[in-house]
Amino acid sequence: MTDHDASEIFDVVVVGGGPAGAIAAADLAASGRRVLLLDKTGRIKPCGGAIPPRLIRDFAIPDALLVARIRCARMVAPSARSVDMPVGDGFVGMVNREHFDPYLRERAALAGADLRDGLFERISRESARLATVHYRSGKGGEEHRVQARLIIGADGATSTVGRAEIPGHARMRKVFAYHEIVRRPAETGHDGARCDVYYQGRLSPDFYAWIFPHGETVSVGTGSARKGFSLRSAIRDLRADTGLDACETIRREGAPLPLKPLRRWDNGRDVLLAGDAAGVVAPASGEGIYYAMLGGRLAAEAAGAFLATGDARALAQARKRFMRLHGRVFWILGMMQWVWYxxxxxxxxxxxxxxxxxxxxxxxxxxxxxxxxxxxxxxxxxxxxxxxxxxxxxxxx
Structure with missing residues (x-):
């Protein structure tokens, strides 16, 4: 650690460079704030990759990032009977998180955020006005520290920031998601414009399994909160059932997903959560990208108000505004999952x-x-x- 590190002062340090963190960093940097965006490179979140038109419009996502355009969803029952749900006008975009997340981080950097490869460790406080963020980077894991008026934790469902700063975070209920990205040979017959969703207990006892097209590849995944249920075995069976068992496996990824927004997203002082760290993944559907990006934007707006006034009560506005917009939807989806799954x-x-x-x-x-x-x-x-x-x-x- 160097003295230069300790003397660096940022308005905001954003921990986590997924959709929530990248959007928060980009919005704050564009507004003239000095922002550090910390992200540990090399990890790709398991995700079906669906993004709705609202997201594409609100966050100006370029066509080049869309690897597929979905015009139908096929719902598959335990009996193997299926129901097609055509989208109608328009389409649902599909993105590959391997490319989507780095694009958002780079956009934050272009807006003026300082993007660094770093692993967050902890927060310490030597003064009432500034918090010290400790992180490690480089092959040797060199320790660094910087100071900030505010920390935004966007570091996932098992958020290190959240567990240290937000009471009850460690008890957040989660479902574990797992998927395999496989190459899609033309002869498999899978429709590149259709998402298949499997509501079968053998593939998930309390959630669902999916096959989502990503252009030349396919995401084959499932999720469950039930301990002992083998997600890998379920995906092996699903691939065998659908002719994808012989396809090349490009990568495998797993991660926990939150099941419910936390009751509190800030510590009333200098920490605010966003994205999965705040619990904003939709029940029943597992949709998270749009809600993460919206949460990042609302976090940036709440952070801006806090920085302008010094009033920590402004941080609570991020959750209040999110729940005002989408709390009813989350409640309905939660009830639907509890009743039907x-x-x-x-x-x-x-x-x-x-x-x-x-x-x-x-x-x-x-x-x-x-x-x-x-x-x-x-x-x-x-x-x-x-x-x-x-x-x-x-x-x-």
């Missing part, structure tokens, strides 16, 4: 519901635009009574 009998009926045109339209409207559709109360009422009918077995699946 408990057994194969219920999963069979859930897939049956997906045949309904009202369900399909409202699902895609809400997903594509990230807003609950309030203008169709009659359709909502029909869906409610159809759900009851399937849940209580008044109709056959």
């Amino acid at each position: 408990r057994s194969d009998t219920l999963r069979e009926r859930f897939v049956s519901i997906c045949k309904d045109k009202d369900v399909q339209q409202l699902t895609w409207d809400a997903y594509m635009n990230k807003e609950l559709v309030r203008a169709k109360p009659a359709a909502h009422a029909r869906i409610f009574f159809k759900d009851l009918a399937h849940l209580f077995r008044w109709v056959s699946p």
Whole structure:
């Protein structure tokens, strides 16, 4: 460690260079703040890679990053019966996190953030005004430290920042996700414009499995919170069932995903969380990229208010604004997962519901635009009574 390291002072140190951290760093740097973005290179998060049109518009994602355009989702029941849900107008973009995350980090650097390869270790405080961030970098793991007025922890579901600074973070409930990126030979017959989602207990007892096209490759994955369930065995079976077992495996990745937003994202002083570290992965669907990037943006805005006023109460606005926008959606998706994912009998009926045109339209409207559709109360009422009918077995699946 050098004296020069200790004398460096930043407005904000962002720990973690995934979508949440990169967006927070880019927005703050663009507003004129001095920002350090710390990221440990070499890790790729397991992710299906779906991004909705709302994300593409709001965050100006270039077409070159889209490796596929999805126009249909196929829902597969335990009986192997399937239901296709066409997207309709438009498409869902697919990205490969191997390229998507570095692009966002580079964009943050172009906006003025200082991007460094570093492994965060801890925070210490020698003064009331500044916190000291300790991190290691380089092959020898050389220790460095810098000072900051604020730290944004965007370092994943097992956030080192969160566990040290936010009460209750270590008890965050998680599902473990695992996927394999495999090369997709043309003869497999997999539709490059369709996502396949498997609601089968043998592939996941409490979540779902997926096959998502990534252009020349395919993401084959699953997730579960149940201890002892073999995710690798489930993916081996899914690949064998779908003709992907002979395909070249390019890489394997696994990571925990949060199941519910934390009740608090800041420590009331100088730390704020964003992305998976704050728990913003949608229940039932596991969608996280859009919510992480939005969370990063809201964190940047709350950070800007804190830096301008010195009032730590401004940090709480990030969570309040997020939950005002999406708390209801998260609650609905959580209830849906609790009701329908408990057994194969219920999963069979859930897939049956997906045949309904009202369900399909409202699902895609809400997903594509990230807003609950309030203008169709009659359709909502029909869906409610159809759900009851399937849940209580008044109709056959």
